[in-house]
Amino acid sequence: MAGRIPQNFIDDLLARVNIVDIIDGRVKLKKTGKNYSGLCPFHQEKSPSFSVSPDKQFYYCFGCGAGGNAIGFLMEYERLEFPQAVEEVAKLVGVDVPRDEAQEQRHSEHKAQYHILDETTSFYQNQLRSHPTKHIAVDYLKSRGLSGQIAQTFGIGFAPVGWDNLLKALGTSEERKDLLERSGMLIRHEEKDSLYDRFRERIMFPIRDMRGRTIAFGGRVLGDEKPKYLNSPETDTFQKGRELYGLYEARKLTPKLERILIVEGYxxxxxxxxYGITYAVATLGTATSAQHLERLFKSVPEIIFCFDGDAAGRKAAERALETTLPIIKDGQEARFLFLPEGEDPDTLVRKTSKEAFEEHLSEALELSEFFFRYYSENHDLSSIGGRANFSTQALPNIQRMQTSLRQQMMLDRICELTGLTLEQINTTINLTQSSQINEETEKAEPHRPTFRQSRPTPATIIKHTTTLCSHLVSLLLHHPELAQKAPSSIDLAELSDPQADLLCKLLTHLQHRPNQSIGTLIIDWNDDPELRTHLLQLSEISRLDPVLNGDANQLFDEAWQRLTQRLQESQLSRLQKKPLSALTNDEKKLLSELLIRK
Known part of the structure; x- marks a missing residue:
């Protein structure tokens, strides 16, 4: 089962849909031999590196490594969750998605929550138009310079004073009261066992998901009460660490969304x-998270963080930098903008103009520039001690980055500033802090690669990555049926090959699923937290070893023979290092067999 939808249904669905039909309506494709090619929709490029294979029913970008099947494409391109993507493909094929009883119940509950929240949005909007005290809210919005048109675009409403306005209007049955409570709109008074409205005497901002459905609300007080802003609690349909206010509107209002500006408030x-700057979003009472950034970088290549110029803004920028470093890849950019003291985006754009504000955006510091300014400002780089202290602080943070040209260039910059090679720095400075950060990063984000202490070039990266095991993995990705040629169980732990574990897992998976396609493999592994780590490895291997010339069976047999020889050599070396008296009976038997073969 993947996402609780029967796997055989997913396999049948992918077999019936033509991936070219799915993608061609969203990306301009051109026939190139057996495949189709076009400009990748997931990163900026000038020459096509995005390929769609109708034979394998699979897409792959040789530029950024994005790849998958029809379901995976819709998830990435349309920002859909897995069940919604399956629904979309099923609609095209003309079939219904089967659900078990528990899943059908959850689907029904979520649908009811979305519906009651849409009703709540309409209720608050009606209060802004017709409530006897509407002038309080209208006067406030006018004082902030908002037009009626922009208020309508963002669905702004009004929660009047009172404890049960929403309760009376929409809670007309116990079932609806329960829905409103589960949606975060009502609060239960435990002692009195009664319900009351969560939002009272506030301007109401509906928070929408990527499909435009209301999933939560933010409310701003009209006076000086605290808290100034109040958000809905997290529910089944709303997780604040993933959602961004204004992202739906930004995609809707901006014809070609190329960058996102992250600001503080609604x-x-x-x-x-x-004022025409339609590409701004705000986090929902939390700092920008890794999930936020990963989601945004799938939509745009550039993110600009906007901060106040005071100490608090500086602190927020430091946190944003730390969050961005492990996420950013080549082809993506993060910039840091500090506004004049006492200004925020709202006040500044009103005092100046769209053009003047965007001029400020053009002055935003690029990530590496802000990084070196931040880490060098408290150190005297003209002194040996200052350069040493700077290096011990900066290097561990660069270590957290993904292996990339940006990372390499930032390492080169440290060498320029210190006058040392990276090898000298690593051998003379105690990087205990670096090791601690790396261990913590691997626990929290096990898929993040770490950089080697030697300075890798693209050539050495390929040399280290395209190993014998990775070559076999690449063969299996293109020809899954080859897995049946390998033994049903084999332990490659003794091989000093970084892809040995991945090869074992892939073989086991394909041997149990002989008709597995590369597309459904990605769906299966993405649904398994333990296997999800290997998806990036698969992507990297496909990128570095994408073209296989020659007979696949012969290539596999030759590679497997070399792998077996290496394994036997490794086993023999290990056993011969032990005293004969220390060997178990099984080890003695294996040693005898290996010596005979040799």
């Missing part, structure tokens, strides 16, 4: 949009 997003 009013900043709305005011900027009113």
């Amino acid at each position: 009013m900043d997003v709305i005011s900027l949009a009113q």
Whole structure:
């Protein structure tokens, strides 16, 4: 089962749909031999590196490594969750998605929550138009310079004073009251065992998901009460660490979304949009998370963080830098903008203009520039001690980055500033802090690669990555049926090959699923937290060893023979190092067999 949808249904669905039909309506494709090619929709490029194979029903970008089947493409391109992507493909094929009883129940509950939240949005909007005290909210919005049109675009509403306005209007049955409570709109008074409205006497901002459905609300007080902003609690349909206010509107209002501006509050997003800067979003009472950034970088190649110029803004920028470093890849950019003291995006755009504000954006510091300014500002780089202290602080943070040209260039910059080679720095400075950070990063993000202490070039990266095991993995990705040629169980742990574990897992998976396609493999592994780590390895191997010339069976047999020889040599070396008296009976038997073969 993948996502609780029967696997045989997913296999049948992928067999019936033509991936070219799915992608061609969204990406301009051109026939190139057996395949189709075009400009990749997931990163900026000038020459086509995006390929679609109708034979394998699979897409792959040789530029950024994106790849998958029809379901995976819709998940990435349309920002859909797995069940919704399956639904979309099923609609095209003309079949219904089967659900078990528990899943059908959850689907029904979520649908009811979306519906009641849409009703709540309409209720608050009606209060802004017709409530006897609407002038309080209208006057406030006018004082902030908002037009009626922009208020309508963002669905702004009004929660009037009172404890049960929403409860009375929409909670007309116990079932609906329960829905409102589970959606975060009502609060239960435990002692009185009664319900009351969560939002009272506030301007209401509906928070929408990528499909435009209301999933939560933010409310701003009209006076000086605390808290100034109040968000809905997390629910089954709303997780604040993933959602961004204004992202739906940014995609809707911006014809070609090329960058995203991250600001602090709802009013900043709305005011900027009113002045034509329609690509701003805001986090929901939390710092920008890795999930936020990964989601945004799938939509745009550039993110600009906008901060106040005070100490708090500086602190927020430091946190954003730390969050961005492990996420960013080549082809992506993060910039850091500090506004004049006492200004925020809302006030600044009103005092100046769209053009003047965007001029500020053009002055935003690129990630590496901010990085070196931040880490060098408290150190005297003209002194030996200052350069040493700077290196011990900066290097561990560069270590957290993904292997990339950007990382290499930042390492080169440290060498320029210190006058040392990276080898000298690593051998003379105690990088205990680096090791600790790396261990923590691997626990939290096990898929993040670490950089070697030697300075890798693209050539050495390929040399280290395209190993015998990775070559076999690449063969299996292109020809899954070859897995049946390998033994049903083999332990490659003794091989000093970084892809040995991946090869074992892939062989086991394909031997149990002989008709597995590369597309359904990615769906299966993405649904398994333990196997998800290997997806990036698969992507990297496909990128570095994408073209296989010659007979696949012969290539596999030759590679497997070399692998077996290496394994036997490794086993023999290990056993011969032990005293004969220390060997078990099984080890003695294996040693005898290996010596005979040799």
